[in-house]
Amino acid sequence: AVPPTTVDRLPVYLRCLLQAKGMRMPVINSVQIAEMAGTNAAQVRKDLSYLGEFGTRGIGYDVDSLITQLSRCLGVTEQRRVAIVGYGRLGSALQSYPGFEERGMRVVAVLDADPSKVGTAVNDTAVESIDELEAVVSREGVEIAVLTVPAEAAQAVANRLVAVGVGAIMNFAPVRLDLPADVAVRQADVAGELQVLSFHLELQGR
Amino acid sequence: AVPPTTVDRLPVYLRCLLQAKGMRMPVINSVQIAEMAGTNAAQVRKDLSYLGEFGTRGIGYDVDSLITQLSRCLGVTEQRRVAIVGYGRLGSALQSYPGFEERGMRVVAVLDADPSKVGTAVNDTAVESIDELEAVVSREGVEIAVLTVPAEAAQAVANRLVAVGVGAIMNFAPVRLDLPADVAVRQADVAGELQVLSFHLELQGR
Ligand SMILES: NC(=O)c1ccc[n+]([C@@H]2O[C@H](COP(=O)([O-])OP(=O)(O)OC[C@H]3O[C@@H](n4cnc5c(N)ncnc54)[C@H](O)[C@@H]3O)[C@@H](O)[C@H]2O)c1
Ligand SMILES: NC(=O)c1ccc[n+]([C@@H]2O[C@H](COP(=O)([O-])OP(=O)(O)OC[C@H]3O[C@@H](n4cnc5c(N)ncnc54)[C@H](O)[C@@H]3O)[C@@H](O)[C@H]2O)c1
CATH class of the missing domain: 3.40.50.720 (NAD(P)-binding Rossmann-like Domain)
Structure with missing residues (x-):
């Protein structure tokens, strides 16, 4: 189960990822997400690990697939x-x-x-x-x-x-x-x- | 130092204590506070212990002095x-x-x-x-x-x-x-x- 404190941060991550998409970044790493979200990279990696494995060590997360993953998890793929x-x-x-x-x-x-x-x-x-x-x-x-x-x-x-x-x-x-x-x-x-x-x-x- | 999650709950406790004062309760215990605040008694006792010792085992907290303590801690004794x-x-x-x-x-x-x-x-x-x-x-x-x-x-x-x-x-x-x-x-x-x-x-x- 996803801890409540992690759930509270998921909307912030989704907002950061959508911002990254707007900036045409194909890939983003946990340090960049942490900088945008005002948290730290270890926290980002830990939080996102609850959503399943999809980051690649050394490269980062695919922006589009992380957006899909976060939207699904938050149940906002539809209005x-x-x-x-x-x-x-x-x-x-x-x-x-x-x-x-x-x-x-x-x-x-x-x-x-x-x-x-x-x-x-x-x-x-x-x-x-x-x-x-x-x-x-x-x-x-x-x-x-x-x-x-x-x-x-x-x-x-x-x-x-x-x-x-x-x-x-x-x-x-x-x-x-x-x-x-x-x-x-x-x-x-x-x-x-x-x-x-x-x-x-x-x-x-x- | 008071943990951030405890700080977040202090406004709720102050609101509950002011409600208790409005109901002319001279004393209140952690179970009653927990019921009003929607949390549990152990959490209440732990949170309030950061403000110093002032509850009496078996009797509870003096409503007026807890209000003063919480208001001081939150810095709202003056507007x-x-x-x-x-x-x-x-x-x-x-x-x-x-x-x-x-x-x-x-x-x-x-x-x-x-x-x-x-x-x-x-x-x-x-x-x-x-x-x-x-x-x-x-x-x-x-x-x-x-x-x-x-x-x-x-x-x-x-x-x-x-x-x-x-x-x-x-x-x-x-x-x-x-x-x-x-x-x-x-x-x-x-x-x-x-x-x-x-x-x-x-x-x-x-
Ligand atoms: N309305 C909501 O329910 C709601 C909900 C969540 C978040 N927000 C956020 O809150 C903020 C305000 O939302 P709103 O709906 O009241 O917007 P609004 O457009 O109705 O009000 C914004 C006000 O800020 C003034 N303003 C613009 N630039 C300014 C500046 N440099 N210095 C001082 N004033 C300035 C505008 O003249 C306007 O009166 C926005 O950032 C919005 O995203 C609003
Ligand atoms: N305005 C704020 O900035 C603010 C900030 C924090 C909290 N609040 C809280 O939010 C709530 C709304 O605040 P507000 O300032 O908009 O108040 P308000 O008095 O301006 O609006 C309340 C609305 O609720 C309607 N209403 C009353 N009883 C109703 C019922 N049984 N069913 C449906 N509608 C009903 C009223 O007709 C009115 O239009 C209040 O509980 C208030 O304490 C407001």
Whole structure:
């Protein structure tokens, strides 16, 4: 099994490899990947070894085949279908972000509880009512949900998503979601990230 | 020294302890903290042991003193002064987020390169020109900068921030910043988080 800390680095490696492809590099070695990814060559070799053997000692990795390997491992060879639930400040910023498409994520549905937001067209999707969650998820084949609802609404919304078959949730609300073990959850905590930065300032006596 | 994986969990523990205080719990044990934080009691005890000895075997931790200890360690006993650089979709969502104040972060400056945004008032701060970056950082005593500028602008902006004494950067642009080792950097990658979720779906054959 691939260790969680390795999994966390795979998206960075894929981004570096796509950059290398854009620079028309046919082959890339672990030192070059480490430089682009901000890690070290030994870590790169170890991480990539979990994906199987395909680097050649002394030469490196074939860029195209490593891209294919990483995309397969991350399950992004086809666009994943994403719903954004909560079309407020954060939800609207994420919904209109062009950077998702190029990384294999397609926003196929946007849901909100506020009747004045329902029906507004954003790009090529219209905001739909949270009351239609089950129908929308089934109709659009939603695989991943991004929760940008207030904290007090998050658990109830997550329960409905899981009940209708959504297996992966990115949660921006500052509450821990209590969900079955087979549901994948990533918890965003922007304020927490800033506190970690503050920790490093404190260490330096600043 | 506190291990990086422990540091990453400290903001979660602080949030749990503040919740416990809100529930008027005078004392809390590692099992209860683990339940609230979504981790396990042994991990909690180990993590908190890096902050010094203050739990009592069999009774637990004094909520108020653990809050003080965690806040000191994270350097948030006083509000950290934060600048948001780039007042676009994401920057504007973050700027108006009320959740930062309660976690020790105060947005004291907002900067942008677009002349049509400069001068617009948002809450009690006005958007200022990126041309005034050095003056604004010095005037406001900015300690942490949040970068929500396009990828191609991020490195140049980061260099200017570091040159004028900013020691901590939260980067949302999808590029690795090349900065001196003593500058603390947190790299946000929302699309990468979604790819990690996709990895777990792929593992389940979905
Ligand atoms: N804005 C930020 O920068 C930021 C940063 C970190 C975390 N967060 C968290 O992200 C979440 C969203 O933040 P925001 O600033 O966008 O808030 P917001 O209030 O601007 O938006 C929330 C949206 O959710 C909708 N909503 C409420 N209940 C709902 C329900 N049951 N189902 C569907 N939609 C519902 C509201 O109508 C609104 O449009 C919050 O939990 C917040 O704590 C926000
Ligand atoms: N929107 C999202 O959901 C999202 C998600 C993940 C990552 N990102 C990344 O975050 C960054 C911001 O994204 P966005 O969607 O808010 O983009 P945006 O285009 O809406 O906003 C960018 C802002 O930066 C300003 N700007 C440009 N050059 C500048 C400079 N040199 N100095 C100061 N300001 C400058 C622009 O005037 C604009 O207001 C981008 O790098 C993007 O890739 C965005």
